[in-house]
Each structure stands twice: as C-alpha cells, then as structure tokens.
Amino acid sequence: MSAPARGEALPRAARPFVTFATLLRANGFSVAPEQTETFVAAVGLLGPRTMADIYAAARATLGPPPERREDFDALYRAHFLGQTLSGLMPGPEEDLAYEPEEGGDATFEPEELNEAGGEATAAEALSLRRFAPLGEGEALRRFRRAAPDALPRRRSRRFAGRRAGERPDMRRALREAVRRDGEILRLPQLRRRTRQRRILLLIDVSGSMKGQTEASLRLAHTLVHSAERAEVFTIGTRLTRVTRALRHRHASVALAAAAVAVADWDGGTRLGDALAAFLAVPRYAGFARSAYVVVLSDGLERGDPAVLIGAVERLARLAWGILWLTPLASGADFAPETEAMRAIAPHLDRIGSAASPARITHEILEFARTP
CATH class of the missing domain: 1.10.150 (DNA polymerase; domain 1)
Incomplete structure (x- = not known):
C-alpha cells in the first residue's frame, strides 16, 4: 500500500x-x-x-x-x-505523547517490586491484572435495576410539552387554533426536561486496595451500563481512563480489556498526583463539572498531602457532590486518621463505607437521593 x-x-x-x-x-x-x-x-x-x-x-x-x-x-x-503514559526515556519531545500526566512534575523511580500489594507505598509497580470469571452478584443486579431512577438528575435547557407546565406553548396553541377555526380548548404547557447527571467514578487500584479492586471494576461495569452518562478512571501511581473498555456488554470481556489498559495494578498510592493529572486535562476536568463524583479509595496517600488537598479542593468546586467510600469506614462513628484524609474531609460531602459491593451500591443510591 x-x-x-x-x-x-x-x-x-x-x-x-x-x-x-x-x-x-x-x-x-x-x-x-x-x-x-x-x-x-x-x-x-x-x-x-x-x-x-x-x-x-x-x-x-x-x-x-x-x-x-x-x-x-x-x-x-x-x-x-x-x-495514560507515566514516563518514557527522557527526550526533547516527550510531552508530545498521548494523554500525558500533566499534573505531575517528574516521574517516580520504582523501588522494590511490590508483587503482593497490601501496603500503601509511593513506589510504582507495573503489572498485568487478571480477573476471575465470577458471576454478577445480587447486589449489582439490584443496583442495575434501581440506578436509572435513583441517580440524581438536573434540569435541562430543553423544554417538552406537559399537562402542568411552567409556561404556555404558544406554537402548539396556534397550531391547534388553526385546526379548530380559532378555538383553543386547552392552553398547551411547556416544562423543562430533566437529564441524569454525569457519574464520575474514580477507583484506587493501589496495593492497599488490592482486595477491593475486582469488585470495584465489576461495579464500574454495571454503572457504565446503568447510567445515562458515566466516566470511570483508575488512580494509583498513574491515571487511566477505562470507560471505553467497560462499555463492552459482557463483563468478562470488559474487565479483560480494562486489565490490559491499566498498568499500575497493586502499585503505590499517589492519589494527589493522579487527581492533579485528571484536573490538568481540560477534557477530563469537564467530566467533573456538575457531576456526581464517587471515589473508591482508602485514602492512604503516600505522596505530598498538599497536592491531594489542592486537587480535592478544586474537584469539590467543580462537582455536584463528592462521595468518598473507603473500606476503613467500619461504622457510623468512623473518623479519618491520616493527615491527608483529615485535611480533605471538609471538602467531601460524605465519607461512607466500601466494606462490600452491597454496601457500596447502598451508599451510592442513598447519597443520590439526598436533596
């Protein structure tokens, strides 16, 4: 050719x-x-x-x-x-690579390979993740049925004809008058349409969240197919958009595609750098505007807490609401213990439990119903 x-x-x-x-x-x-x-x-x-x-x-x-x-x-x-790329061999035109992590200043050199995960660390460990062929749980099936009606909605700029509206529909009224020789039996009304808010799901795939990663990705697949508009990103030592991979109808194929797309499974925890990279890309930051943001993370930040605080502060100004779900929240009296979580808590609308898929779906739907 x-x-x-x-x-x-x-x-x-x-x-x-x-x-x-x-x-x-x-x-x-x-x-x-x-x-x-x-x-x-x-x-x-x-x-x-x-x-x-x-x-x-x-x-x-x-x-x-x-x-x-x-x-x-x-x-x-x-x-x-x-x-998303993290860092290649240094070169004069390295910033021309696709979807760079613009929020970070320098790449991090990996320390010892964190093969098993399980601890919060700043080191980057790149690996391939395989998901077991498990069936969809009852909690996800209930969530799939409830989500379309329960997820928050907002008023659109478009109007639609309704019996009880906000203003008269003069165009339809004139058309009916022409058909009825000038008589109008009922004045047509218009009301603003509503549309579902975008759902932005941020999933921590670091080593300390290894036990919850698979359940989180299965929840993300269900959410992408239940919500009108949803975006899913993984955060750890890198930021990766997995929305396209999760759009496949079959969960096993979608999760396999996500496993290939994400390289930092079970690695370090640099949430601040990942969120800063997310907000540094205008297209991604637009996903958060007036969106329902759900973060699945234990918040065990190993990077600079100031970067995480600044990123969450800006995210809170953009979003409709931020729900932070952590497996460490074992009860209603849970209080953040790490410096970073205590600092960002005032900018979060709610900190809930991520102890199980049933609890996560309950928290997402309950927060969506709050006025």
Whole structure:
C-alpha cells in the first residue's frame, strides 16, 4: 500500500496507524516512511480480528530496539488502548505523547517490586491484572435495576410539552387554533426536561486496595451500563481512563480489556498526583463539572498531602457532590486518621463505607437521593 500523494487526503482507516509511527518518531524512535507503509500494508493483509494482531504487525514492521521495547509497548497501549503514559526515556519531545500526566512534575523511580500489594507505598509497580470469571452478584443486579431512577438528575435547557407546565406553548396553541377555526380548548404547557447527571467514578487500584479492586471494576461495569452518562478512571501511581473498555456488554470481556489498559495494578498510592493529572486535562476536568463524583479509595496517600488537598479542593468546586467510600469506614462513628484524609474531609460531602459491593451500591443510591 503506497503512501498518498502530496495534497491527497489520508484514508480515515489508515490514520491511527500512520499517527502511531509519528508518535514513535516524536519519542525518539527511528521509523522510516517505508516502515510506516509496510506497517499499514501488514495490518491490511492481516485483516486484524484483535488488538494482538495489530501489535504483532507493529513489532514486526517498525522494529523497536530491544533496549526500548518497554517504551514501545507503553506508546502502543497509550495510542491504541487509551492508557495514560507515566514516563518514557527522557527526550526533547516527550510531552508530545498521548494523554500525558500533566499534573505531575517528574516521574517516580520504582523501588522494590511490590508483587503482593497490601501496603500503601509511593513506589510504582507495573503489572498485568487478571480477573476471575465470577458471576454478577445480587447486589449489582439490584443496583442495575434501581440506578436509572435513583441517580440524581438536573434540569435541562430543553423544554417538552406537559399537562402542568411552567409556561404556555404558544406554537402548539396556534397550531391547534388553526385546526379548530380559532378555538383553543386547552392552553398547551411547556416544562423543562430533566437529564441524569454525569457519574464520575474514580477507583484506587493501589496495593492497599488490592482486595477491593475486582469488585470495584465489576461495579464500574454495571454503572457504565446503568447510567445515562458515566466516566470511570483508575488512580494509583498513574491515571487511566477505562470507560471505553467497560462499555463492552459482557463483563468478562470488559474487565479483560480494562486489565490490559491499566498498568499500575497493586502499585503505590499517589492519589494527589493522579487527581492533579485528571484536573490538568481540560477534557477530563469537564467530566467533573456538575457531576456526581464517587471515589473508591482508602485514602492512604503516600505522596505530598498538599497536592491531594489542592486537587480535592478544586474537584469539590467543580462537582455536584463528592462521595468518598473507603473500606476503613467500619461504622457510623468512623473518623479519618491520616493527615491527608483529615485535611480533605471538609471538602467531601460524605465519607461512607466500601466494606462490600452491597454496601457500596447502598451508599451510592442513598447519597443520590439526598436533596
């Protein structure tokens, strides 16, 4: 497949593959135009059925050097799977990579590999997570049925005809008058429509939350398919948007896609940096505007507490309400113990329990019903 001549538009189907080669060059890889043509042709010949086919074609035709294989894989996941990048080998054009963590100043070097998780740490541990093929629990089934009516709504700018409205619908009144020779038996009314508020779910995937991660992702999948508008991000040492992966109808396929997209499973806890990166991207910050924000995290921040405080402060100004659910909240008399949680508590609308999926769904629906 030859490259398009100068002035000729690039076919839409080929754009992701050509721009991937551009992304590699921007991050210091040597990719010749002939290699780009070969990559596009290889994808066309494979007729890829899975993302693994595209990855194999990229590895075979673009030939990343062995010492930069990890950087190549990270750029591939960022470009084709939407994963946020944390840090590559330093280069003059590193900021051209897709969806950078703009809230952070420097990358963190990993300490000892945290294979098992279970502790709050600032070290970054990159790994692949696999989810067991469990069925959907009764709590999630009840949540799926209740969520469409229980989740908070807001008034839209659009009007619709109603029997008891806020103002007369003069357009319909004139149409009826024409049909009835000038007589109007009932004055049509208009009332503002309502629409569901966007739900923003932030899931802590650090090592200290390892026991709750799978249940949280299953809840996120249910929420994406129950709410009119929902966005899901994972936070740990990195910020990753997993909404697209969770939109698949089958939970097992959706969770497998999320497992590939997220690289910092069971790693360190830098919530402040992740939230700051979220708010630094205008598109992401727009997701939080007038939204119902739910954070699933124990709040055991190992980074700078000032960064977390500033990020939550700004998030509170944008959001309709913030519900922070932690597995450490065992009773109604729970009080935050860490410095960071005590500092952000005044900016949260409620701190609830995340002891079980049933408790989480109860908290989400109860807070949604509060006036």
